[in-house]
Amino acid sequence: MKLPIYLDYASTTPADPRVVKKMQDCLSLDGNFGNPASRSHAFGWKAEEATEEARQHVADLVNCDPREIVWTSGATESDNLAIKGAARFYKSKGNHIITSKIEHKAVLDSCRQLEREGFEVSYLEPNNNGIITPSQVRAAITSNTILVSLMHINNEIGVINDIEAIGNITKDAGVVFHVDAAQSTGKLPIDLSVMNIDLMSFSAHKTYGPKGIGALYARRKPRVRLEAQIHGGGHERGMRSGTLATHQIVGMGEAFRIAKLEMENDNARITALREKFWNGIKDMEEVYLNGDESLRAAGFLNVSFNYVEGESLIMALKDIAVSSGSACTSASLEPSYVLRALGLKDELAHSSIRFAIGRFTTEEEVNYTIDLVKDSVEKLRTLSPLWDMYKDGVDMDSIEWAEG
Amino acid sequence: MAYSKKVVEKFENTLNEPEKNSVGRWDPSDSDIGTGMVGAPACGDVMRLQIKCAPKNNSHVISDVKFKTYGCGSAIASSSELVDMLVGKTLEEAKEIKNKDIAEALDLPPIKIHCSVLAEDSIQKAIEDYESKL
Numbered sequence: 426m427k428l429p430i431y432l433d434y435a436s437t438t439p440a441d442p443r444v445v446k447k448m449q450d451c452l453s454l455d456g457n458f459g460n461p462a463s464r465s466h467a468f469g470w471k472a473e474e475a476t477e478e479a480r481q482h483v484a485d486l487v488n489c490d491p492r493e494i495v496w497t498s499g500a501t502e503s504d505n506l507a508i509k510g511a512a513r514f515y516k517s518k519g520n521h522i523i524t525s526k527i528e529h530k531a532v533l534d535s536c537r538q539l540e541r542e543g544f545e546v547s548y549l550e551p552n553n554n555g556i557i558t559p560s561q562v563r564a565a566i567t568s569n570t571i572l573v574s575l576m577h578i579n580n581e582i583g584v585i586n587d588i589e590a591i592g593n594i595t596k597d598a599g600v601v602f603h604v605d606a607a608q609s610t611g612k613l614p615i616d617l618s619v620m621n622i623d624l625m626s627f628s629a630h631k632t633y634g635p636k637g638i639g640a641l642y643a644r645r646k647p648r649v650r651l652e653a654q655i656h657g658g659g660h661e662r663g664m665r666s667g668t669l670a671t672h673q674i675v676g677m678g679e680a681f682r683i684a685k686l687e688m689e690n691d692n693a694r695i696t697a698l699r700e701k702f703w704n705g706i707k708d709m710e711e712v713y714l715n716g717d718e719s720l721r722a723a724g725f726l727n728v729s730f731n732y733v734e735g736e737s738l739i740m741a742l743k744d745i746a747v748s749s750g751s752a753c754t755s756a757s758l759e760p761s762y763v764l765r766a767l768g769l770k771d772e773l774a775h776s777s778i779r780f781a782i783g784r785f786t787t788e789e790e791v792n793y794t795i796d797l798v799k800d801s802v803e804k805l806r807t808l809s810p811l812w813d814m815y816k817d818g819v820d821m822d823s824i825e826w827a828e829g
Numbered sequence: 830m831a832y833s834k835k836v837v838e839k840f841e842n843t844l845n846e847p848e849k850n851s852v853g854r855w856d857p858s859d860s861d862i863g864t865g866m867v868g869a870p871a872c873g874d875v876m877r878l879q880i881k882c883a884p885k886n887n888s889h890v891i892s893d894v895k896f897k898t899y900g901c902g903s904a905i906a907s908s909s910e911l912v913d914m915l916v917g918k919t920l921e922e923a924k925e926i927k928n929k930d931i932a933e934a935l936d937l938p939p940i941k942i943h944c945s946v947l948a949e950d951s952i953q954k955a956i957e958d959y960e961s962k963l
Binding site: 732733734736737740741751760770771772775801804805807808809810811812813821826 | 832837840843844845847852866868869870871872873874876877897898900901902905
């Protein structure tokens, strides 16, 4: 077993070796290096053939028409294009947008920008399990609403929203529905031919493809319109200009092709590892699983170890690569806004660790991690004055803490 | 967070050999013990520093120290570093220890300076508590 162990698959995934091979073939003079927009020679035609084949693979994974796929630089750009592009195009119909408090920053910051331009945004609060319910969405829609933007799988806690049911509501209301699916490709089946979704963001590097490439699904029937955010050249039917990055696109296509083939097996294996992991640590004292236990994507375990601060736990787990909702790991010194929106007390948010298991995680690695987590938490609790107080039966909410 | 080697070493030593590194507690009601608890769970760090003192000449000397800290790696390293600075000092000398001394000893990154401020506060609180018992 090789150390350190990578358990941060929700942050990014390594590219699958099959993806790397495909990409390498699209770079050098001997390879498929041409500009897909070059219409006057075979280099361009061959490159275009490769990007179109990749477009088909992406479309196949989510069951849509390849002409509905627009290449972007990643899910952040897709979110920006979808939200700002749709809001600005449809602003004559209304100025109200609905999203949630636990969206990715790419969605939240795009909405903030639109607020500065005069749009009004409602930020739905999830229930304690992290779910946004269809009835919440229905209740928030007004005659002024033009856009709903919600994520499929939450990137911190891994819970799943019922986007099919929400899509039925937005369809009835005549509102554009955007879904950030950066975390869900290859983890959950998506069938856009039956779901009422107008826009969907994808990322390659969360699904064993390369970083720097993503896509936006933009529905054709009925057609959703967008105001382009990047101009020049008119690539991607005017929605996103810029020379197509053949090697990146081919990498994403191969990653999504593999995802379609292997999703079922991958998920069965990863879910079993996650359950093994959770069963290995859940009987420790004062350990809490964050987010709904069953409505959860395969690899995610977000756990709070009460009375232990998350960053110190990450340091103690130095052979394990994970991330934390603790303020001390962020530049802002604020604990995770996602965990706080779930109603978690700040101290539990500070004590959280996100373990994300993926395609290349082994049982041996999970076993090693279980032992190391138990040992490290115990050691840090030996150091923790709060653990002493808990053991002494002190009510910590009754103490007037001197703020540091 | 990229920490200095000193923070990492201090943190790991404290974690792996807590008793050798003065982790522990005394009964705070003992007359020769001063206790200072600073920080808040909601802010992500709480330090409890205890000093054991004895009169010497016209002053009081810190003969031993114990602490427990809930917090990030640099908060734990800062409290542990502080312990090394305190033993053998008179209360007057201990009052002179500033957060800057701890931050410099550990090469704390700027965003973690508050950990050393917390450590300085804990000394002041512990001395106050001890002096209130005299």
